[in-house]
Amino acid sequence: MSTNATSPGRSRPERRQPGQDWSSWPTYESAALGFRDHWYPVLWTEQVGKKPVAVTLLGENIALVREGEEIHALHDRCPHRGVPLSLGRRQFPGTVSCPYHGWTYDLKDGKLCGVLTDGPDSPIKGRVKVRTYPVRQRFGLVWVYIGDGDPHPLDDDLPEELRHNALVIGGRTDVRKGNWRFAAENGFDEGHAKYLHNTALWRLFKVMPAWNKTRVVERGEWLVRVQDEVHWEARMPGLGLWTNKRWWKRMPLPDAPGKAQKTNPVIKGLDLPGFVSIRMPGILRVAYPQFIHYEWYVPVDADNVRYVQLMVRFETGARAGLFKLKYLAAIRWLFHGQFTAQDAWMVDVMDAPPEKLYRPDLSLTAWRRKVEQSAPNVQPDKR
Amino acid sequence: MSTNATSPGRSRPERRQPGQDWSSWPTYESAALGFRDHWYPVLWTEQVGKKPVAVTLLGENIALVREGEEIHALHDRCPHRGVPLSLGRRQFPGTVSCPYHGWTYDLKDGKLCGVLTDGPDSPIKGRVKVRTYPVRQRFGLVWVYIGDGDPHPLDDDLPEELRHNALVIGGRTDVRKGNWRFAAENGFDEGHAKYLHNTALWRLFKVMPAWNKTRVVERGEWLVRVQDEVHWEARMPGLGLWTNKRWWKRMPLPDAPGKAQKTNPVIKGLDLPGFVSIRMPGILRVAYPQFIHYEWYVPVDADNVRYVQLMVRFETGARAGLFKLKYLAAIRWLFHGQFTAQDAWMVDVMDAPPEKLYRPDLSLTAWRRKVEQSAPNVQPDKR
Amino acid sequence: MSTNATSPGRSRPERRQPGQDWSSWPTYESAALGFRDHWYPVLWTEQVGKKPVAVTLLGENIALVREGEEIHALHDRCPHRGVPLSLGRRQFPGTVSCPYHGWTYDLKDGKLCGVLTDGPDSPIKGRVKVRTYPVRQRFGLVWVYIGDGDPHPLDDDLPEELRHNALVIGGRTDVRKGNWRFAAENGFDEGHAKYLHNTALWRLFKVMPAWNKTRVVERGEWLVRVQDEVHWEARMPGLGLWTNKRWWKRMPLPDAPGKAQKTNPVIKGLDLPGFVSIRMPGILRVAYPQFIHYEWYVPVDADNVRYVQLMVRFETGARAGLFKLKYLAAIRWLFHGQFTAQDAWMVDVMDAPPEKLYRPDLSLTAWRRKVEQSAPNVQPDKR
Structure with missing residues (x-):
């Protein structure tokens, strides 16, 4: 069954196939320009x-x-x-x-x-x-x-760990092609990193999993992706072995299944059951052992997104200075550059709906449901 | 009150705010492609x-x-x-x-x-x-x-002083971005020169007024801007002094208030009460003491205007030759070049209606009324 | 009478002027994207x-x-x-x-x-x-x-002489601007070669006729243009002599009127009453004495056509090798290059309907009728 063909039920909305449009998430569907307030x-x-x-x-x-x-x-x-x-x-x-x-x-x-x-x-x-x-x-x-009326404090729109801790920051902001929702979905997407990014220089010395089993849990304002199973290789029937392992690559720590993610190593007291989390109005948090990477998907217009990347280390003094140097010398080019440019490429060429979701896409649908539940103030699209 | 916000009365046309559209000048509003005949x-x-x-x-x-x-x-x-x-x-x-x-x-x-x-x-x-x-x-x-039918004589569409006098001409024609009406309004606009053009090389040695009080009078086919007051400086409350005076700049003659503009120095018998005049189908005349500058705003399509600039001196023989040299060496680059390129810039970025007119814009509304009264044959826009 | 002016009868379809649209060929009119199957x-x-x-x-x-x-x-x-x-x-x-x-x-x-x-x-x-x-x-x-369902054999969509004969091929494929129907009509067009191509290097040493009288006959799947009269010069009343003759140009053979085109010199048994033929879904055949030139007009989208040119000689061995050399050294640049680039230019700037057809355009209307009669499966245009 091809999902590209027009479904015969299309003229009878009650029998519409799932994935033909985003009508299951009407607020989200209408939010090409993002959310006010x-x-x-x-x-x-x-x-x-x-x-x-x-x-x-x-x-x-x-x-x-x-x-x-x-x-x-x-x-x-x-x-x-x-x-x-x-x-x-x-x-x-x-x-x-x-x-x-x-x-x-x-x-x-x-x-x-x-x-x-x-x-x-x-x-x-x-x-x-x-x-x-x-x-x-x-x-x-x-x-x-x-937004309309007096603004709430900026702190309310910041990840809580950024509000009061001493920290050092490196970052980039670019305007990229594609709607902000594709950028946000790409960010919280469980599936793509293992395939799209397995050619990234950023992962040259670190293995990525072959596939995971994932849950999404809610922690306050955040949705967190929790990995129940992490598989480093898979024998695909009829195809062959699929793995990102190479002899020169180290196995990374934070993805290890069943491992200590009850408290995050980055910030004492930051209770993160998983590696990647997302919140309104479109903020992604990726908690590496030594630092946290954030992405803001700021709507420009329906076809462009301002992509603000921050890499934060919770240090001061000389160690902060060293991190800043490391950021400018390497992270900026490898991670905030070539790695996320692969994401930008997909956000640009993606074209959905129609779409046909698979098991790891529970991260996308959880995010869309979260948006619906938060009943946001959608920015009207006057085009 | 912001004029950008959609007025609450917008859905009730009888209470439409002035400036929301050009419906007060329905002929003009429909004339994106100009006038036939x-x-x-x-x-x-x-x-x-x-x-x-x-x-x-x-x-x-x-x-x-x-x-x-x-x-x-x-x-x-x-x-x-x-x-x-x-x-x-x-x-x-x-x-x-x-x-x-x-x-x-x-x-x-x-x-x-x-x-x-x-x-x-x-x-x-x-x-x-x-x-x-x-x-x-x-x-x-x-x-x-x-137009339709036999044309009237070309002379009928020429400024009268160009019809029979000996003269020498320098000029440029360019196609520029923007609708012809923006170009025409910019030409007859009383207000902008004092601010937009105060950085023009053409005015490097001549002061421009800080602000004027202006009337528009009718002289045959022409509307003429008459300056009742010319102010060379103004102390703006809460802001400071506003003036275009500089120690190295001369005060120009023709703008001087109450001064002899009953007969124009350029042509004997040309009765010009003011410096700048406009007529159908979109011809501007700026009478300098030694020469007259003309602009034709020739509609190309709804988004482009052919801008024909002529600088005319009513001389023959050696003095005409000298003027032609002066035109090619300086006027062409300073006035017909950099100065009017500032106008072209505004004509390109302007975006009205909606608009919010101010006192000097009586020149614009007089021009729009003149167009309405002349009941022109509007070129239909087939798009 | 100008055909550009809107006809007064336009709002009353029963009195519509011929040439105002293609409604006489409704299938063809709807086939901007070509034919399936x-x-x-x-x-x-x-x-x-x-x-x-x-x-x-x-x-x-x-x-x-x-x-x-x-x-x-x-x-x-x-x-x-x-x-x-x-x-x-x-x-x-x-x-x-x-x-x-x-x-x-x-x-x-x-x-x-x-x-x-x-x-x-x-x-x-x-x-x-x-x-x-x-x-x-x-x-x-x-x-x-x-197409839909199982495909018929490729042979069914090939000119019959290409199916089983030994041959050597030179060719080019390009995507060019313009709808495929303009490209096909240009190919089978009786009239244009004598004027458009009289500056082509390909015809530098061969005269083209000044004008012809033409019939179109059907031969199986093909429409063939048959020349009843070929005129090498014409004295145009009020204008002068019109001819493509030059002292250094040879007269070509195949166009000669009344001459032996009952069997084509290229292939024994190929019964071609004329020089140029066309068939569905848009294949042109031009039978030169020594080789046949083919054009496929493959629809890309409504505004672009993939233009596949093949030059075929029915030889093997050394003579085939010589032909391949000749193709690469000359034919590719002169005929498949500069000559058909003149056609591409016209296909790009052409803009019809409305149109006003003349006597030689019976080749176009025969082709359009042929398309109607073949009741093709039109590719729907979803724009």
Whole structure:
């Protein structure tokens, strides 16, 4: 039976085959642009200066501007004639001026505080306003809140272990092709690493399993993938031996079945039953023995995702410095570079639904159910 | 109040906010492709030779061909199989032949006067015709009439001072991004020059005002911007001093308020109460003390405009030659180049409606009203 | 009368002008993607190796893979998550594995025969299948059958003289712009060669006629163009002399009127009353005295055609080797290169309907009628 053929039941929705669409997860299906009422990491703070920078977030065009230590975010459209404010200049402190007619906006509240080409008594002054967005700086990143009303604390959208611990960070942010949901599903996907990444330089000296048996358990806001069985090789009937073992490769520790994952080695008190976890609005956590890798899948628009990768070690002083060096010399290129570029390739070429899910995809369906249950505020898609 | 937010009244048209659309100017709103029954400048005459040239004008594809001193314009589509005639050859004098099957059209009337691959007695000869367009040559430019019926004289579509005076011309024609209406509005826009162009090399040695108070008056076919007040600096409350004055810049003459603009210095008898004027179907006139700058906003299609700039001095002989030299050495690069490229930039990024107009925009609304009142023959948009 | 103007009768279909659309040939009009239930040539066999190759045929995405001497064709989409199988690897003999999760398909029947990342007992194994396509290798080309049910023999879709004779072949395959129907019509078009190709290097030493009188006759599956009159020059009233004669050009033989085309010189027993013939599903045959040139117009999608050109000489041994040399040294560049690139140019810029047909176009209408009468299985266009 080919799942590509149009199912005969397609015109009778009550008999629709599973996998033909995502109607089992209606909220998720409608969330091509992600979820409002969350904080999203966007750029490194040093990427934002006095000259405004244009970014797109959940389909909204935003101009980021620095004023001293503060970074401000405004809707990137002058209400006068629709010119992007990100093309503008900082004519006066604390403001940005549209390049066209010098309409000048207060960076703090977006109010039109001066209209250079209409004189000091311009009647429109104070009567126009561009939307502003709450901004925070944390871990060297600019975080923007997309939502209505007053934002909740940024901490609420951060993994708990990042909130109060001393740590050192290395990271990359890129805009990549593909919808954010494909990127998130790829991240929490149990199955692909063992095949897609078995050519990755990052795994050159470490074996990956051939296949696993997996459960997904809930831990607070997180879904955690727990491996009940890890198989390092498999004799495939009619095909031959399938394994990622090579004589020069070490067996890694954290995947070992039945092994001590009741407390994570990285952070005392962080109770992680498994290696990989995910939470709203699209944050992945991969707990290696020595460090944690995070991925934020930040929706740009329906066809692009901002992919923010952080590698965090909970150290200070010289050991933190050494980690930073190791990150810049190797991890950045091998893991945050070539390894996740393989993921980016798949996120780009993937095309679902229709889809035909298999046993390890319980991680995907658990994530979709989790999204449905959290009843998020879906960003409307105006296309 | 942000004008970007969807107005709550939007679903109830009777309470629609001003600026949400252009429904106050319904003719103008529908005129993305401009107006029929007018002459438009297209190319320099030396750009058209025996090999046909393809241009698009008000959405119509046209082939221009030279035959001796004459230039002819035909609809750029062979009725046989839709091949562009601009790809054709001049097989016989006074004709153009489609490159595919040698259907041969008389350049004068577009009649199929020979079908090379069907012999002298081809039954279809004389029974097919491609549309032709009236063409004139003037000021070194090719002018094409888009309209129905016999054209009115080209003079009717020319500024009156160009009709009979001796003059010398320098100019450029380019196709630029953006709709022709944005280009025209940018041209007659009272407000932007003082801010957008204050970095232009063309104004390196001349101060521009900080802001003006402006009226628009009608003079025959023209709307003229009249400056009631010209302010060279302004102290903007809460912001600081706004001025384009610099110690090395001269104050220009023609903008001086209350000053002698009853007769224009350029042409005796040209009664211009102001510096800048506009007329149908989209011609701008900027009267400098020594010369006049003109802009034609010729619609190409809904997203592109042919921008024809002319700089005219009413002189002959040696002084005309000197002006031509000055044009080629400086004006062409500083004014028709970098200065108006700033306008092109805005015309490209502008995105309205919605829009929120301010006091100086009375120049825009006067122009839109003028268009409505002139009840033009709108070119239909078949997309 | 211009056929470009919208006919007044257009809103009343019963009075529709001929040429406004292709509604006289409704099957043909709907066949932008060609016809199912036929064999199509796609690539040279040496272009397909162990690494899969992606091709598009009649709008269907297909992955071609070699396994030893065999070439296999699969629908180029893994049913799991929609990743193209042409990006995959040959992990085990006789299979292709999706690069994402290692879903492994048997090349022979498309069955999911192993799921590497789900272990030997994966429940989905054997329950998913990708569509496969019948493949043959002939004349050094890969032939793919697009159709339902068991395919008829490849021989049924080959010109009869190619089935059993000893022959030598030179050829090219390219994907070119334009719909396959324009390519086919261009091929069987009586009129254009005499004008479009009179600048071709291929005809540098041979005269082409000025115009012909032509009939189309049916010979089995083929339509054959028969020339009743061939005119080498014509005096066009009001224009002048039209001829392709030049003092250095020879007159060619096969076009000579009334001359011996009852048996073709190429193949004894091949009864060809004319020079050029066409058959379903879009195969052109041009019988030169020493060799036959064939063109297959293989639909890629609605806007692209795979153009397969073969030059065949019915010889063996040394004479075959000489012909192959001549092909590579000259014919490939002059005829299959520059000459047919002129056709490709027209196929790209052509835009019909509307169209206005002339006397020699009886070849086009005969072909369209032939298509209607053959009641083909039209490939549906899902756009």
